[in-house]
Amino acid sequence: MSRPIRVTMTVNGRRRHVTVPAMKRLRDVLREDLKLSGSKEGCGEGECGACSVLIDGKSVNSCLVPAAQASGARIVTIEGLARGRRLSALQRAFIELGGAQCGICTPGMLITATELLQRAKGRVPGDQEVREALAGNLCRCTGYQKIVDAVRAAARTRVSAKRAKARPRAAAARTRVSAKRSARPKTRRP
Amino acid sequence: MLTLPAFEWLRPANLDDALAHLANHAAESLVVAGGTDAVPNLKHRLHEPRWIVHLGRLDELRFVRESEGALSIGPLVTLSAIARHEGIRRDFPSLARAASLVASPQIRNMGTLGGNLCLDTRCTYYNQTYFWRDALGFCLKKDGVRCHVVPQGRRCVAAHSSDVSPVLISLDASVDISNARGSRTVPVDEFFVGDGVHNNVLVPGELVTRVTIPAASRGLRAAYQKLRPRAAIDFPMLSVAFAARVSDGGCEHARLVVSALGAKPRRIGGLDALVKGRPLDDALGEALAEAAYRQCRPLTNVAYDDAYRHEMVPVFVRRAVREAGGIA
Ligand SMILES: Cc1cc2nc3c(=O)[nH]c(=O)nc-3n(C[C@H](O)[C@H](O)[C@H](O)COP(=O)(O)OP(=O)(O)OC[C@H]3O[C@@H](n4cnc5c(N)ncnc54)[C@H](O)[C@@H]3O)c2cc1C
Ligand code: SF4
Numbered sequence: 001m002s003r004p005i006r007v008t009m010t011v012n013g014r015r016r017h018v019t020v021p022a023m024k025r026l027r028d029v030l031r032e033d034l035k036l037s038g039s040k041e042g043c044g045e046g047e048c049g050a051c052s053v054l055i056d057g058k059s060v061n062s063c064l065v066p067a068a069q070a071s072g073a074r075i076v077t078i079e080g081l082a083r084g085r086r087l088s089a090l091q092r093a094f095i096e097l098g099g100a101q102c103g104i105c106t107p108g109m110l111i112t113a114t115e116l117l118q119r120a121k122g123r124v125p126g127d128q129e130v131r132e133a134l135a136g137n138l139c140r141c142t143g144y145q146k147i148v149d150a151v152r153a154a155a156r157t158r159v160s161a162k163r164a165k166a167r168p169r170a171a172a173a174r175t176r177v178s179a180k181r182s183a184r185p186k187t188r189r190p
Numbered sequence: 191m192l193t194l195p196a197f198e199w200l201r202p203a204n205l206d207d208a209l210a211h212l213a214n215h216a217a218e219s220l221v222v223a224g225g226t227d228a229v230p231n232l233k234h235r236l237h238e239p240r241w242i243v244h245l246g247r248l249d250e251l252r253f254v255r256e257s258e259g260a261l262s263i264g265p266l267v268t269l270s271a272i273a274r275h276e277g278i279r280r281d282f283p284s285l286a287r288a289a290s291l292v293a294s295p296q297i298r299n300m301g302t303l304g305g306n307l308c309l310d311t312r313c314t315y316y317n318q319t320y321f322w323r324d325a326l327g328f329c330l331k332k333d334g335v336r337c338h339v340v341p342q343g344r345r346c347v348a349a350h351s352s353d354v355s356p357v358l359i360s361l362d363a364s365v366d367i368s369n370a371r372g373s374r375t376v377p378v379d380e381f382f383v384g385d386g387v388h389n390n391v392l393v394p395g396e397l398v399t400r401v402t403i404p405a406a407s408r409g410l411r412a413a414y415q416k417l418r419p420r421a422a423i424d425f426p427m428l429s430v431a432f433a434a435r436v437s438d439g440g441c442e443h444a445r446l447v448v449s450a451l452g453a454k455p456r457r458i459g460g461l462d463a464l465v466k467g468r469p470l471d472d473a474l475g476e477a478l479a480e481a482a483y484r485q486c487r488p489l490t491n492v493a494y495d496d497a498y499r500h501e502m503v504p505v506f507v508r509r510a511v512r513e514a515g516g517i518a
Contacts, residue, residue, distance in 0.1 A: 005199060022199035023232075044192045045230050046297055047423055057268070058299040064229045065300075068199040069222075069244060112295060116432070135422030136294025 007071045011036070014081030018067070026070045027051045027062040030077055035118035038078035038107045041136070049137035051078045057127060059112040061136075080105035083169040089161075090154040092112060102140035109137045113151045120163055181186035191231035192319065205248055208399065212243065213370035216394030219243050220439035223266055223299035226293070227309050229296045229350060235320040236332055238312070239481035250430035251304070252280070259405025265304025269354070270295070271495050272303060282403060283516075284412035288357040291416050292425045297357070300302045305377075307355055309367065311348035311386040311453055312425060313339065313491045331387050339491050346386030349450050349491045352375065355382070356447040356455045361407045366400040367392065373399065382454035386491075391452045409434050411470060413513035415506045419494070426450040427494045428502050430482075434470055434509040441465040445477055446510075448503060453486045458482050496497045 004019045011034060018033045030036045030053070032045030044063050051062040073089040081088045090113055093099065102105040116125060116133040125133070130148045139147060197220075202208035212219060220239035222228045223246075231237050245266060246250065252266040253276055262279065263272065268434055273290035292298055292306065315329045315338045328334025331346045339347055343360055358378040366375050381390050392398070412433035418424035427450055434444035446464045449455035455461075468474050486497040511517075 021196065023194035023197055025194060041191065041515075044233070046226060049296060050293065050326060052296055055299075058294050060300045061226075061296045064226055064297075066199070066225070066229065068201070069225060071201075082253075115295075133313055136296040157291070159411070182352060 005068055007067050007068050010073065013182045019069050019147070019167040020069040022066060024067045025063055026053070026065040026067055027046045027077075029067045030062060030075075030156075036077050036079050040104050040107060044105065047138070048105070049107055049108040049112065051112040053138065055110055056117065057115065059115040076111070076114075078110055081110060088114070088154075090117065090151065090156045093150040093154035094147070095155065097138055097146055097150040097153060099142065099156060105137055105141075108141065109134060109147055112137050112149075113154075116151065117155055117158065120155060122159055124152055124159055127152070192230075193439060194229070194232050195235060195238060196230075197432045198237055198349065200241050201247055203247055203397065205250055205397075206244065206370075208243055208248065208458065209304060209368060209370040209395070211241070212395045212397070215241060215508060221245065221397065223270065223302040223305040224297075226297045226301040226361060227305055231310060234318060234323075239382045239512040244305075245397075251514065258400055259408060261304060262400050262402040263303055265307070266272075267303050269298035269301045269303065269306065272354075273298065280299060281408050282361060282412070284357050284414045284433065285361065285403070286326040288353045288416075288431070290416040291414070293425075294472045303354065303401060304490065305399060307358075307381070307401070307486075308354045308390060308392065309350075309352040311346070311389050312351045313346075313348035314493045315339065315388065316348055339489055344386070345453075347453055347489050347491050348386030348389075349452065349489075350382060350389055350454050351425045351450055351492075353426060353429060356429055357412075358403070359399065359433040359447045359455055359457060360412060360445045361410065362445070363401055363402050363403045363407075366402070367396050367399050368396045369393075369397070370497075374403075384452065384454045385439070386453040407433070408433060411514040411516075413510040415510045415513065417499070417502055417506055425492075426501050427492055428488075430506040430510045431455075431504075432478075432507070432514050434465065436470050436516060440467045440469050441474070444478075446482060446507065448482055448486050448507070450492075451486055452491075458485050470511065470515035471510075472512070472517065475508045475515075478511055480508040482507045 005022050006019050008017050040050040042050035046061045046064045052059045053062045055073045130151045192266050216504040218240040220237050222244050251264040255262050269289040269292050273286050278288040330337045336503050337343050363378045364375050410433040415430045416426045417428040429449045431447040435442045446458040447455050483504045486503050488496040490496050
């Protein structure tokens with residue numbers, strides 16, 4: 001048996017230390033040692049994406065990361081997306097548009113979509129771009145369309161919030177329009 | 191739940207330290223870069239190392255550099271970074287494309303170029319849990335003596351499954367390999383060997399330290415086509431990389447590589463005579479498709495029908511030639 005090692009990482013903005021076997025999977029460290037049970041396990045082989053977390057801003061499968069490999073990393077889990085009790089725009093859009101059903105894939109979907117929206121930097125990604133970005137997150141309930149709609153709606157909210165900040169006067173009207181649009185997004189099926 | 195076996199974790203601070211450890215303990219060590227191939231294989235007890243040598247701190251192996259037109263890439267560069275790199279997309283689009291088709295976004299965020307080149311071969315009878323393999327009596331590649339794909343055979347024929355390597359061969363790339371005593375450079379075309387147990391020329395103690403695409407490969411008309419069950423996540427069940435130099439007088443030279451069928455990528459032979467002076471059009475695509483069909487023999491090494499994969503060879507070669515030729 002190998003000796004436990006001490007691993008220090010930043011999880012959802014807090015520095016955390018754990019002493020665990022080097023081969024303990026990051027997913028298990030998060031769920032068992034740090035009691036962050038939001039990240040799920042579907043397949044344990046990197047296919048389903050239910051265990052996705054952000055490591056240094058990039059979505060990865062935490063079931064494929066030995067604890068030792070996460071040493072020194074900045075990790076964000078599903079528990080880290082909300083500001084206190086205020087859900088992120090993406091989380092709210094998932095609720096409003098039915099992007100979550102049974103809930104197992106949801107934490108991973110939200111994590112990967114968060115990376116996408118950060119990369120998109122205020123642009124609204126197209127339907128196909130969202131589908132490709134979420135290709136590593138399997139969902140067996142929604143048929144994906146509602147998830148894609150929710151991600152794009154959240155991106156629109158972010159864009160209009162940004163514009164509202166930049167030009168306060170015209171903003172109110174536009175926010176109303178985009179809220180309406182995000183409630184009933186145009187669905188384009190492939 | 192699939193857990194990892196016990197191991198000692200080493201995280202060398204630089205290349206010399208990594209090579210020094212491997213010089214003495216290569217047989218009991220497993221090198222890990224992104225871990226997206228190694229970790230699932232460890233869970234299946236396909237590797238049982240005493241040490242894991244994690245390359246994550248070797249920043250000297252993380253670079254994309256252009257010098258005098260040649261492009262060199264460090265083995266620790268992730269597939270996401272390759273797929274998004276502007277210079278690579280502009281000069282070597284088939285490479286960016288192949289990287290973007292590996293696995294899923296999460297895996298491309300972790301998975302590296304070096305790991306992709308050195309990816310373990312895959313087989314229905316190998317990529318299974320210990321319990322599963324035990325029930326079958328194991329196989330030649332690991333823990334057993336018989337091959338279940340070619341029962342009379344003495345060689346493992348597990349499938350080379352890397353998306354990026356066929357493209358590197360088509361672009362005439364080379365790899366730098368180092369051990370504690372020195373380095374050597376090998377064309378990617380000669381990097382792979384036809385033995386599924388260990389399908390490359392690396393000997394214990396060696397690491398890939400750089401991949402270089404020569405300046406002469408800029409401006410090739412190149413393409414990559416991949417067949418897989420789902421358009422996301424899955425390994426290739428057939429892959430085709432094509433690259434041709436085309437001038438006013440038609441094709442001068444071409445390389446066609448078909449992979450995911452046997453233990454090493456297959457470079458289709460006799461191409462230069464076939465393409466010389468001809469335009470890159472559908473007629474040429476047809477001729478190349480026929481040549482590839484004749485030279486390829488898929489096996490039942492992965493869980494998809496071998497006859498189907500064989501019939502798809504000409505289809506995907508035609509698509510690759512059309513893509514390279516810009517034919518809509
Ligand atoms: C669900 C799933 C789907 C996948 N789909 C695909 C796919 O479609 N196409 C594809 O090509 N791959 C696929 N992969 C395999 C893998 O994710 C990629 O090939 C990836 O690029 C491997 O890189 P890595 O850094 O994670 O490799 P690691 O797992 O770290 O290493 C892989 C192997 O390479 C060796 N190695 C790594 N770096 C070096 C080096 N510098 N020198 C010498 N040896 C080295 C390691 O010892 C190990 O044997 C998939 C994996 C999973 C889990
Ligand atoms: S090809 Fe044969 S020896 Fe190789 S992994 Fe498959 S069953 Fe085992």
